[in-house]
Amino acid sequence: MSVSTRDDRSRRHRATLRRQLDRLYGAGHDVAALWSRIEAVLDDRAAERPPTMQALDAERVGDPDWFVAPDMIGYSTYVDRFAGTVAGMAGHVDHFERLGVRYLHLLALLKARAGDSDGGFAVADYLSIEPALGSMADVERLCERLRAARISLCVDLALNHTADDHVWAIAAKAGDPHYRDFYIVLDEAEAARRETLLPQVFPTTAPGNFTIVPAMGGAVWTTFYPFQWDLNWANPDVMVAMIDTMLRLANHGFEAFRLDSTAFLWKQAGTDCRNLPQAHHIVRALRAALEIAAPATLLKAEAIVPTAFVPPYFGADEGDGFEPECHLVYNNSLMVAGWVALAEQSAALPAAIVGASGGLPNGANWLTYARCHDDIGWGAVLGDLRGFDPDPEARLARAGRFIEGAGDSWARGEPFQSDGAALHGTNGTMASLAGLEAAVTDDAREAAFRRIALLNALAVASGGLATTYMGDEAGMVNDRSYLADPDRAHEGRWLHRPAMDWTAIETPAARRIDGDLARLRAARIASNGAGAPTLLATPATVPQLLGIGCGSDRVFFNFSDRRVALSDRGIDRLTGTATGEMLEPLHIVWLSGASA
Structure with a gap:
């Protein structure tokens, strides 16, 4: 790329970043001073970027749709459950290569809170690896091995909250006013008023959206768990800190960030604080910062919202031209729809989702999948069903009960966050949910394999970056050992977070599933199919x-x-x-x- 072209790119993306800052902070802050601080961060992190990453930047700027390709297949796993340590992951890169993997998401890799940590998503230090898993030096060595295999490494970046033992939270509790303003603290009466408009994410295990913290002098906003303190993105210091954090991680070799809980970022009185325009401006600012200082890096939105709310997470035309946001967005609704289709033996819901999944902007793609580390949240498709079903809640409740084994069901799922008052989620591995665990006859096993192939085909044929969740390629079933662990027994999602059984990949079941997956991958490559379905x-x-x-x-x-x-x-x-x-x-x- 010529110097003039590079300068044009930089000017364009700096203008986009500045627009987001004006929108977010122009009314109450000195944006000129803020801009100077952010420019200094961008320049410093760009100067520190390793030569190998700079070369990758240049390559991908020249091929911006590199990740929208028929051979883009992903894999998602926990390091400790899969290989014990980050160093141990390097010994299994050949497994990923055999599966055709080009994108690897290592879940909950960063240093987490001591004790309960929401499966590692309560981050205590964004710039350190969980000590039991290894070090950042181990990550850098793994990244080198993965890049040699043309595999891009993704890490979770929790934007909505930190752990309550993060250094920012510790300083806030100690009375530091600078860091206290990194979080949202309300008096109890105001918190109670806000609560009436806010849905609950974990109504059974963590009801409510606020936690009284005497050291903070009020109720701290905690959308998820009491130990996960929501960040105050209305404070521009949070923006500066997170841009700096993101670019430092990119310089360690990460090539993608899964932006956790993007729909919740902005808090505004009188709203449910989900999917607000300012949340999109935050993510577009982060995208622009990456385009300036680390353009080889992807952003992936975890926006578990109805399909109609998803397109803005790819970006939008704001009058000054198209402003890109995330390169990838989970097609969560399609995943849920696949299980509904199997439960009711009808293609109506996946047809509606596929029909709504077109029209992607250039340089964007879905991330598609049949299972992941979270539950199947049935309520995510309520908005999609309301267009043609008079009682979508009842329909989804029936599907959930069926996948949890009601009646003559072949499935062996278990309910998650079920208080009987609202739609809940369902836990379970792909094999158990598809009938392989319960199968006792050859015909039942064959039917289970066909269901697994159907859902894998739905992810592959719909054009997205189709991602396999750990153990699903081997047909691993529900792992109930977590019930004997006091630190995990309360968290039902451990049912489908098993330790990888390396003997399982040699079983007839694994060979059958792996063979079906290989044929699906080959068919998509032959079709040259990628992008919107x-x-x-x-x-x-x-x-x-x-x-x-x-x-x-x-x-x-x-x-x-x-x-x-x-x-x-x-x-x-x-x-x-x-x-x-x-x-x-x-x-x-x-x-x-x-x-x-």
């Missing part, structure tokens, strides 16, 4: 059938346990055979080329 029309008389356009190909899914008519014809990339008039139960066909 296309919904294909299917007969209204066959509600079990879903059709997705992926690149040059057409993919059809039968979510029911009976054969359905298939009018399209072609060669199935998954089997190499011509299609017939019927699609078998719980089957996929991946037809090459355009419709005849």
Whole structure:
């Protein structure tokens, strides 16, 4: 890239960053002084950027859609559950290469709070690794090994909160006014008034959104757990600190950040404090800072919101041109819809989600998946169902009960955060939820494998960066050992956070799942399919059938346990055979080329 082109990029992104600062802080702060501070941070971190990362920056600036590619496959895991330590991860890079992985998300890697830490997401030090897992030097060595294998490393960046034993929180409790203003502290009466408008994230284990902290002189805003203190993004010092933190992490070799809980960042009286415009301005500011000082780095939004609220997390046209936000956003609704489809043997909900998932801006993509480290939150698709179902709550409650094993269900999920008053979530590994744990006959096992393949195909064929969660490639089932651990027994999501069983990858079940995944990956690469999916029309008389356009190909899914008519014809990339008039139960066909 020429010097003039590089200078043009820098000017453009600096202008975008400055606009966000004006929007967020112009009414009550000296933005000129703030801008000088942030420019100094940008210049200092850019000067410290290692030569290998600078070379990667130049490469990706020249290929900004590098992550929107048919071969972009991801994997997500906990270091301790998978390999014990960061150094131990290096010994399993060949496993990722065999799976075709190009993107690796290591969950809860940064130093967490002592004691209960929400599975590691209550961060005590953004710039240190959890000591039991290793050191930042270990991370840098792992990054080198991964880059040699063309695998980008992602780490969680919790933007909404810190742990209550973070150095900022410790200083705040000690009376430091500078750091006290990093958090939001209200008197008890005001907190009670705000509470009436705020939904609860964990109504059973952590009810409410505020925690009385005598040392802070009031109620600290704690959206998630009492030990996770929400940051005060209305304070520009928080913006400066987080830009600096993010760029320092990028210089250690991380190539992607999962922005935790982005929908909650801005707090405004009289609202539910979710998905507010200022939350988007914050993330766009972070994106612009990366584009200036570390442009090889991706931002990924964890925005678990109805599909209609998701597009702004990719960016928006604000009159001065398009302002990009996140490169990747979880297509959480599609994941939930896949399980609903299996529970009710209907493609109606995934069809609605696929239809709403198009129209992505350039340089953006979904992250798609069948399972992850969190529960299946049924309420996330309420907004999608309200367009065509008169009682979506009841429908989703039925799906949740079915996936938790009600009646003649084949699934073995367990409820999460269920107080009986509202829609809850469901825990479980992919294999257990799909019926493999409960299967006692060959036919039941075969049906479970087909359900697993269906959901993996939904993630792969819908064009996103399709990510496998740890152990799902091996068919690992629910791990109930957490119930014997006093530090984890209260947290039901440990059910699907097992220790990786390395003997399991040699079992017939793992070979079956791995073979199905390999064929799906090969089919997508052959189709040149990546990016937003296309919904294909299917007969209204066959509600079990879903059709997705992926690149040059057409993919059809039968979510029911009976054969359905298939009018399209072609060669199935998954089997190499011509299609017939019927699609078998719980089957996929991946037809090459355009419709005849």
